[in-house]
Structure formats: structure tokens, C-alpha cells
Amino acid sequence: MTRRRFTLGLAVVAVPLVLALLGPLFTGAPGPRSGSFTLGGEHWLGTDFVGRDVWRQVLHGGRTVVLTALAATALAYLVALPVGLVSALTHVRRLEELLMRPLDVLLAVPSLLLILLVASVFSPGAAGIALLVALVNVPDAARIVRAAAGEVAARPAVEALRMQGETWWRIAVGYVGRSALRTLAADAGIRLTGVLYLVSTAAFLGVGVAPDAADWAVMVDRNRTGLFVQPWAVVVPALLIVALTTGTNLLFDAALEKTPRQKGRRP
Amino acid sequence: MNHTTGPVAEIRDLRVEIDGRAIVDGVNLRVRPGKVTALVGASGSGKTTTGLALLGEYPPGARVTGEVHRSADGLVGYVPQHPAAVLNPARRVSALLHDIARPQVRGLPRAERRTAARELVLRSLSDAQLADGEALLRRYPHQLSGGQQQRVVLAQALLLGARIVVADEPTTGQDALTKSRVVGQLAAVAARGIAVVLLSHDLDVVRALADEVLVMRAGRVVESGPVERLWTAPRHEWTRRLLDVQRAAAPRDGTGIEAAQPLLNVLNLTAVHGRTTVLRAPHLALHPGECLAVVGRSGSGKTTLARCLAGLHRDHDGEILLDGVALPRSLRHRSRTQLAAVQYVFQDARASFDEHRPVLGQVARTAVRLRGADDRTATEEASATLGRLGLSDDLAHRLPGELSGGELQRAALARALLARPRVLICDEITSGLDTVTRRALLDLLAGLVGDGDDLSLVLVTHDLDTARLAHRIAVLDAGELVEQGPTGRILAEPQHAFTVSLMNATAHLEAGSRFRART
Structure with missing residues (x-):
């Protein structure tokens, strides 16, 4: 059962990943533009809102999205994990306040507003956007890490580890982090989807990615107007994004699944 | 004892198998109104499975042979060891009880139903020995103590008109005063003509309460009989062993120690x-x-x-x-x-072990961290200490989830002992x-x-x-x-x-x- 889920997850996540990373290698020079939102003809998936070939856009549009979103999610967790774990495991109330309160302030500012504000001053590139998106995700992620870890940190097992004089690293990462892994993996999956669309919304407003860039998220956004005339320009990139997030979640689930044990209910 | 009263329930030659392994084998049991029948045995001896069979409940995937008879009005109530598990945590006690009382007053005129239902509820609470019943009605199950939860479950069973009450380890983990209250409460239930089936490994309680005792071991009844006979003249070797451990342990002599400097x-x-x-x-x-x-x-x-x-x-x-x-x-x-x-x-x-790592490694860490031993010496020492406490190497290499409560308790003891403590709490x-x-x-x-x-x-x-x-x-x-x-x-x-x-x-x-x- 676990193996099947693993294969399924791998298959689902492979399609968008392969397209995103290898897609640009298989495209030739851009052909002449045709009319907006046409179907059939020499364009396999029709044309988009400015008359470009959708298939070519799909092949080109994965790399930025996937890399930006993955980098932003990873970065957000890189900061959130230590902050959350430290504040869950410390008994010094002041340290906990010092770590969490500033993040609450950040939480109160709408994330898009913050991105627009910073972008208008610095006009960041793709890497800058990844950093910004990671930054606005840190407070949420840190709160979730702290909540998940806080429950584990209160268990007698942690007291027993302290009684053994165990190191902070072994307690925090080896036990607390590991026990909270399932919750965190679920959150990371959701966060990835959120990050994808945050990047695309920013692009729509002219921040980071160009508004007509070959980018799956931007494609979904910009081609919405022609959804009923030429659905492929929206459906294909949207499905790829869904496959990316669903596949990641399936992989996480399969990896975290415990070996099925004969667990008879005590009658 | 009045043997003319017919049994309200009877189990004949019950056998319950899971994956070809018999959990209960050839058990016969007669439950009489107003009498307390106790099933005694170590954990895993098949007491709970037998008790649940009276309700017609079996573990999932079990193969069952034998007969379970109940008389026509023989409703069975079950009071589990952890009563919180069967009380809906989102509803108040009054709602839990009124749900059962309401269908019973359906025959009355609409105007009288409310008061009649309330009367039924209050009576069931007092029958279950919940003295301050009215105050408890407004509380949620998690606001009650374990003993009160137990009595609410009992009240539910009585309200339903149960003729048999199966009580699963009602005194486990309780102090002597609470225990004697539970005994009184079950005795009161039996005095109302309800048959009580007591599943317990607490021999004091069984002695105080039971009329008939069945001693179980590994799914079989090794001995049964009236409680006095069993206590004065146990026939089976296992019964004797159970009773002997109860009587052992004489007070120690504490003289001479107090002279030394306090540690x-x-x-x-x-x-x-x-x-x-x-x-x-x-x-x-x-x-x-x-x-x-x-x-x-x-x-x-x-x-x-x-x-x-x-x-x-x-x-x-x-x-x-x-x-x-x-x-x-x-x-x-x-x-x-x-x-x-x-x-x-x-x-x-159980809660004090990391569920992801084998027991041996966790025990050994004490020596590594607190005494500076290297990994190999620590593991050897842990293995030796565990062995001394009766845990084989095979068990030590398993995850905590695969060990029983008693085995884990010994592993926890070994973990503390490996520090070579001067004070062990x-x-x-x-x-x-x-x-x-x-x-x-x-x-x-x-x-x-x-x-x-x-x-x-x-x-x-x-x-x-x-x-x-x-x-x-x-x-x-x-x-x-x-x-x-x-x-x-x-x-x-x-x-x-x-x-x-x-x-x-x-x-x-x-x-x-x-x-x-x-x-």
C-alpha cells in the first residue's frame, strides 16, 4: 500500500518537474504569433491571450515557478524551524516573546502589500521575490512549528531525555522535530501551493516575473479571460501546478507512513 | 445464596480466535441477577474479551464459536476501564443522559414529558451514587474526575434499564479510599437485583465484592467457585500463586539507618x-x-x-x-x-520513551551522556542491565510500541539505573x-x-x-x-x-x- 502510494506520488510529481526543468531544452525559436485564444491549426494546445503557442509557453514556464516556489518554501522553513523549535522548548518566557512577537507584527501586514511595498523600493528579480515570499511565510510557518512542537515538548519523553542529559540538538531535532514531522510536511505541501499563487499574483501586478512571462502561474492568471473560448491555456498550467503540489504531498505521506503493524483494538 | 434464580445470561463453551490464536478458549459463565461474578487474571488473560462477549462484541477479525444466551430483557451495560472514551466530549452530562431518557417518556402527554425525563435522569444519577447529581449535569465529561465519569457511564447503563453491568477494571490506579467507594457503588447496583460482572486484577476488590470468582489464565478458566472457598482453599496452582503474591511483603525494619548523614x-x-x-x-x-x-x-x-x-x-x-x-x-x-x-x-x-527508536539505544544513551561511556560499552551495559531486569535482547531491540506496559516499566527502570544514581525516584x-x-x-x-x-x-x-x-x-x-x-x-x-x-x-x-x- 505504501509502495503503491509512493510510486503514484512519484509519477504525479515527475510530470511537472520534468517539464519544468527539461522543457526549455526542447523548444525551438518562437513561431509567428496568431490571433488570441485560437484552437487547433498548427498550435497543438491553441494560442494564449497574446497569440503565442500555449505548448511552447508551458515548456518554458515551469522553471521559474518551480524553482522560486521551492526555494521560497525551503527558505521559509529554514528560518521557521529553529525559531519555532527554540520557542517551543525554552522555559525562558522572555526568549519566547522575543522570538515570536516580532513575527506577529509581520503577520498583521497583508503579505501582498508587503511584497508590493518592498518591490517598489528595490525592484527585485526572481531571487529577490523568492526571498520576499519566504519572508512573509516565516510567521505562519514558525507559529505552526511552535504549536506542533509545543505539544510534543510537553510529553514525558522530553523530560526523560532531559533527565538523561541529552543534547539540545538530539531533543529538538531528533525527537521533537521528528514527532512533529507529519504536521509540518502537511503544512509544507499547502504552503507550496500558496507560495506558487503568491508569486503569480505578484507577477500579475508587475512585480518579479514580467506580466506576460512564460510562467505557469502567470498563464493561469492572464488567460482566465479566455477560459470558455480556449480552455487549454488555463487548464494545462493549472493541472501542472496541482500535480506538483499533490505529488509532493503524496510523496511526503508515503515517506512518513509507518510500517503497517498488526494493531488489534483492545476490545 | 439463592440458587433458584435463573441466570440472566449464560456463556457456553466460548472460543474466540484471532489469526488462529485462541484468546478465549472453552469459557463457561452464568450470570445471576443480584450477584457479582468476578473474572480474575493477569492482563491479557482474556477477561475483557469474555466480558465483551456478553454484549455480543468481539475483536475485529475474530472467529467465534460457542453460545452466548441472554434472557429477553437482559440488556447489558458496559463500564470501560477508561470511561472518558465512551462519553461524547462535546456534550454536557445532562444531554448525554436525556438522550436515553427521552424515548422512555414518549408515551406520556407532551406537557409531562420534560419533568418525567428529568426525574428519570436524577434517579439514575442517585442510583449510580452520584450524590451531587444536579450540579454535575451542567458539566462536560472532561470537567469530571475519572471516578465521576465512571459513575456517569454507570448511570447511563442503569437509565437504559440494563439487567447486567460489566465493569472493566473499575479500580485500576485508584487509591484505597476511592476503591472502597467503587466497591460500595457496585454493591449498591447488585443490591437492586442487577447482575454485575467484575473484570479485575485487584484481588482486594474481588474479595470484598464478588460472590462467584472465575480465575482466568491465557484464555482458559483454571478455577471457579464461591469467593470464600477460593480464598480459603484454592485448588489450582495459579490461583495459589495469585493469592500468595497478594499476601507477601512484610514491613521492613528501618532501625540503624537514620543514624547516618542524610543523603x-x-x-x-x-x-x-x-x-x-x-x-x-x-x-x-x-x-x-x-x-x-x-x-x-x-x-x-x-x-x-x-x-x-x-x-x-x-x-x-x-x-x-x-x-x-x-x-x-x-x-x-x-x-x-x-x-x-x-x-x-x-x-x-510508554509516554516516556521515544516511539521511533528501539528501546536498547534509548536506555544506553544514559551511560553515554551522564557517565561519558562510549557507544559500545554503553550498549553492552544497557543490554546487561535490561537482562538483569528480565528483558531479553530480542525485546530490547524492538520499538517501545511493541513492548507491554510491564516490560516498558522495567526498561524505564534500566534507563535510570544506567546513570548509577544515588537517589532513584x-x-x-x-x-x-x-x-x-x-x-x-x-x-x-x-x-x-x-x-x-x-x-x-x-x-x-x-x-x-x-x-x-x-x-x-x-x-x-x-x-x-x-x-x-x-x-x-x-x-x-x-x-x-x-x-x-x-x-x-x-x-x-x-x-x-x-x-x-x-x-
């Missing part, structure tokens, strides 16, 4: 939880090689005392001196030597174990103290039987240290009123005195 000295300890003071202990000393029992009811502050000593409860004033040097309040500030010197064994052994480590396992563990502890290593033991317990193992006893009541002294004196001539009542309740149960007026 651990507690001065003016006051512990708080938030703003409430939960413990006051002006003076308490522990001498090298001594075993001190801390006795009290649940909520008396005995666990808090133990946690203060171990550095797990930081909110306290006063001093804890080890060899005359004050120990830091929190174990985070204690040095390795101080950590190793005072070790703590948790009540819930054991927090209720025998509650929830059956008598045979408990006796084995207590013998083990007694052996440790007598070993000559000058290991001192602090035994936190609600059970005076366990306390008998100690040289000295300290009695706690409602957060106050009310009495302390040599075991012999405390047990023979308790001074404080609370100690006297605790002793009486225990003696009551032990004497098997009848709570029920026999006719």
Missing part, C-alpha cells in the same frame, strides 16, 4: 502551580541505602514532591540539598553528576500492572536497595501494600506533609486522622468485609 535533605519546600500552593513540606530527609515511601491520595501533591526532587517542577521555594549542597531547581541547570545522582522513573512508561511505577508483574517489580526494587550500593529509593505510591516495602513512610494529604516515620510505626499506630482513614480503607478491603447487607 538528600528537603528544607521548607513550598511548590506552586500558577498561584495555588500545591505542596508544603517543612522537612524531609533521605538517608543512604534507605527506601522512603511517599503515600497519599491522587491530588495530594506526592508527584509534585517527586518532580521537585528530580528538577522537573521548577516553581518552588525552599532548598533541596544533596550531600549538603543545594541542587539547582531546574534539571537544566544541574551538572551531569547531579543529574546522574538523582534519577526519576515516570509513571507512564519511582513515581507510581506499579499502578496499572497486574499483581504478579507488580510483585516481581517490587521484589526487584527491594533487591536494588539491599544490594549494598547505598542506592536510596523514593517510592511514590497510593498503595499501602507497595509502601510496605519501604523503611520509612511520609504521608501527604492535600499538599501537606501530615506524618512521617518508620514503616512499622505508621502502619501499626498511625497518628494523623488522614493516615488512620487511609489505613482503615485498606484494611477494610483486605479483610474482604461485605458492604452489602446479605439476606
Whole structure:
């Protein structure tokens, strides 16, 4: 059962990943533009809102999205994990306040507003956007890490580890982090989807990615107007994004699944 | 005894198999109205499976042969060991009970239904010995104590008109006073002509309550008969063993030890939880090689005392001196030597292990961290200690989830012992174990103290039987240290009123005195 889920997850996540990373290698020079939102003809998936070939856009549009979103999610967790774990495991109330309160302030500012504000001053590139998106995700992620870890940190097992004089690293990462892994993996999956669309919304407003860039998220956004005339320009990139997030979640689930044990209910 | 009354339920030649392994094999049982039938045996002996068979419930995937008969009106109520599991946590007690009462008043005119239902509910509560029933109705299940939850479940069964009540380990983990209350409450149920089936490994309770006893072992009934006959003349070897462990353990002699310098000295300890003071202990000393029992009811502050000593409860004033040097309040500030010197064994052994790693590795870490042993020596030492406590290498390599409660408790003990502690604090480590396992563990502890290593033991317990193992006893009541002294004196001539009542309740149960007026 676990193996099947693993294969399924791998298959689902492979399609968008392969397209995103290898897609640009298989495209030739851009052909002449045709009319907006046409179907059939020499364009396999029709044309988009400015008359470009959708298939070519799909092949080109994965790399930025996937890399930006993955980098932003990873970065957000890189900061959130230590902050959350430290504040869950410390008994010094002041340290906990010092770590969490500033993040609450950040939480109160709408994330898009913050991105627009910073972008208008610095006009960041793709890497800058990844950093910004990671930054606005840190407070949420840190709160979730702290909540998940806080429950584990209160268990007698942690007291027993302290009684053994165990190191902070072994307690925090080896036990607390590991026990909270399932919750965190679920959150990371959701966060990835959120990050994808945050990047695309920013692009729509002219921040980071160009508004007509070959980018799956931007494609979904910009081609919405022609959804009923030429659905492929929206459906294909949207499905790829869904496959990316669903596949990641399936992989996480399969990896975290415990070996099925004969667990008879005590009658 | 009136043998003319027909049984309300009968089990004939019951056999329950899972994956070809028989959990219950060839069990015969007759349940009579107004009588208490007890199933006795160690955990895993098939008591619960037999009890649930009366309800027509079997474990999933079980193959069942044999017959279970119930008389036409023979509704069965079940009071599980953990009653919270069967009470909907989102609804108040009144809603839980009214749901059952409402269909019973459907025949009445609309205007009278409400009051009639309320009357039924209140009567069921008083039948279940919940004196302040009206106040409880407004509470949610999690706002009740374990004993109150148990009685609410009982009230549900009585309200439903159950003719048989199956009570699964109703006294496990309870102190003597609560136990005698549970006994009284079940006796009252039986006095109303309801058949009670008691599943228990607590022999004192069985002795006090049961009419008929079936002794089970590994799914089979090895012996059955009236309770007096069984106690005075047990026929089967296993029954004798069960009873013997109960009678063992004579008080120890504590003379000569107090002369030495105290190892651990507690001065003016006051512990708080938030703003409430939960413990006051002006003076308490522990001498090298001594075993001190801390006795009290649940909520008396005995666990808090133990946690203060171990550095797990930081909110306290006063001093804890080890060899005359004050120990830091929190174990985070204690040095390795101080950590190793005072070790703590948790009540819930299962929760105190990391469920992802094999037991052996976790036990060995104590030697690595606290004594600076290298990995190989530590593992060998852990394996040897576990072996000494009766855990084979095969068991030690498993994950905690694959070990039984008794095995984990011994592993937890091994984990603490590997630090070569000078003070070992054991927090209720025998509650929830059956008598045979408990006796084995207590013998083990007694052996440790007598070993000559000058290991001192602090035994936190609600059970005076366990306390008998100690040289000295300290009695706690409602957060106050009310009495302390040599075991012999405390047990023979308790001074404080609370100690006297605790002793009486225990003696009551032990004497098997009848709570029920026999006719």
C-alpha cells in the first residue's frame, strides 16, 4: 500500500518537474504569433491571450515557478524551524516573546502589500521575490512549528531525555522535530501551493516575473479571460501546478507512513 | 445464596480466535441477577474479551464459536476501564443522559414529558451514587474526575434499564479510599437485583465484592467457585500463586539507618502551580541505602514532591540539598553528576520513551551522556542491565510500541539505573500492572536497595501494600506533609486522622468485609 502510494506520488510529481526543468531544452525559436485564444491549426494546445503557442509557453514556464516556489518554501522553513523549535522548548518566557512577537507584527501586514511595498523600493528579480515570499511565510510557518512542537515538548519523553542529559540538538531535532514531522510536511505541501499563487499574483501586478512571462502561474492568471473560448491555456498550467503540489504531498505521506503493524483494538 | 434464580445470561463453551490464536478458549459463565461474578487474571488473560462477549462484541477479525444466551430483557451495560472514551466530549452530562431518557417518556402527554425525563435522569444519577447529581449535569465529561465519569457511564447503563453491568477494571490506579467507594457503588447496583460482572486484577476488590470468582489464565478458566472457598482453599496452582503474591511483603525494619548523614535533605519546600500552593513540606530527609515511601491520595501533591526532587517542577521555594549542597531547581541547570545522582522513573512508561527508536539505544544513551561511556560499552551495559531486569535482547531491540506496559516499566527502570544514581525516584511505577508483574517489580526494587550500593529509593505510591516495602513512610494529604516515620510505626499506630482513614480503607478491603447487607 505504501509502495503503491509512493510510486503514484512519484509519477504525479515527475510530470511537472520534468517539464519544468527539461522543457526549455526542447523548444525551438518562437513561431509567428496568431490571433488570441485560437484552437487547433498548427498550435497543438491553441494560442494564449497574446497569440503565442500555449505548448511552447508551458515548456518554458515551469522553471521559474518551480524553482522560486521551492526555494521560497525551503527558505521559509529554514528560518521557521529553529525559531519555532527554540520557542517551543525554552522555559525562558522572555526568549519566547522575543522570538515570536516580532513575527506577529509581520503577520498583521497583508503579505501582498508587503511584497508590493518592498518591490517598489528595490525592484527585485526572481531571487529577490523568492526571498520576499519566504519572508512573509516565516510567521505562519514558525507559529505552526511552535504549536506542533509545543505539544510534543510537553510529553514525558522530553523530560526523560532531559533527565538523561541529552543534547539540545538530539531533543529538538531528533525527537521533537521528528514527532512533529507529519504536521509540518502537511503544512509544507499547502504552503507550496500558496507560495506558487503568491508569486503569480505578484507577477500579475508587475512585480518579479514580467506580466506576460512564460510562467505557469502567470498563464493561469492572464488567460482566465479566455477560459470558455480556449480552455487549454488555463487548464494545462493549472493541472501542472496541482500535480506538483499533490505529488509532493503524496510523496511526503508515503515517506512518513509507518510500517503497517498488526494493531488489534483492545476490545 | 439463592440458587433458584435463573441466570440472566449464560456463556457456553466460548472460543474466540484471532489469526488462529485462541484468546478465549472453552469459557463457561452464568450470570445471576443480584450477584457479582468476578473474572480474575493477569492482563491479557482474556477477561475483557469474555466480558465483551456478553454484549455480543468481539475483536475485529475474530472467529467465534460457542453460545452466548441472554434472557429477553437482559440488556447489558458496559463500564470501560477508561470511561472518558465512551462519553461524547462535546456534550454536557445532562444531554448525554436525556438522550436515553427521552424515548422512555414518549408515551406520556407532551406537557409531562420534560419533568418525567428529568426525574428519570436524577434517579439514575442517585442510583449510580452520584450524590451531587444536579450540579454535575451542567458539566462536560472532561470537567469530571475519572471516578465521576465512571459513575456517569454507570448511570447511563442503569437509565437504559440494563439487567447486567460489566465493569472493566473499575479500580485500576485508584487509591484505597476511592476503591472502597467503587466497591460500595457496585454493591449498591447488585443490591437492586442487577447482575454485575467484575473484570479485575485487584484481588482486594474481588474479595470484598464478588460472590462467584472465575480465575482466568491465557484464555482458559483454571478455577471457579464461591469467593470464600477460593480464598480459603484454592485448588489450582495459579490461583495459589495469585493469592500468595497478594499476601507477601512484610514491613521492613528501618532501625540503624537514620543514624547516618542524610543523603538528600528537603528544607521548607513550598511548590506552586500558577498561584495555588500545591505542596508544603517543612522537612524531609533521605538517608543512604534507605527506601522512603511517599503515600497519599491522587491530588495530594506526592508527584509534585517527586518532580521537585528530580528538577522537573521548577516553581518552588525552599532548598533541596544533596550531600549538603543545594541542587539547582531546574534539571537544566544541574551538572551531569547531579543529574546522574538523582534519577526519576515516570509513571507512564510508554509516554516516556521515544516511539521511533528501539528501546536498547534509548536506555544506553544514559551511560553515554551522564557517565561519558562510549557507544559500545554503553550498549553492552544497557543490554546487561535490561537482562538483569528480565528483558531479553530480542525485546530490547524492538520499538517501545511493541513492548507491554510491564516490560516498558522495567526498561524505564534500566534507563535510570544506567546513570548509577544515588537517589532513584519511582513515581507510581506499579499502578496499572497486574499483581504478579507488580510483585516481581517490587521484589526487584527491594533487591536494588539491599544490594549494598547505598542506592536510596523514593517510592511514590497510593498503595499501602507497595509502601510496605519501604523503611520509612511520609504521608501527604492535600499538599501537606501530615506524618512521617518508620514503616512499622505508621502502619501499626498511625497518628494523623488522614493516615488512620487511609489505613482503615485498606484494611477494610483486605479483610474482604461485605458492604452489602446479605439476606
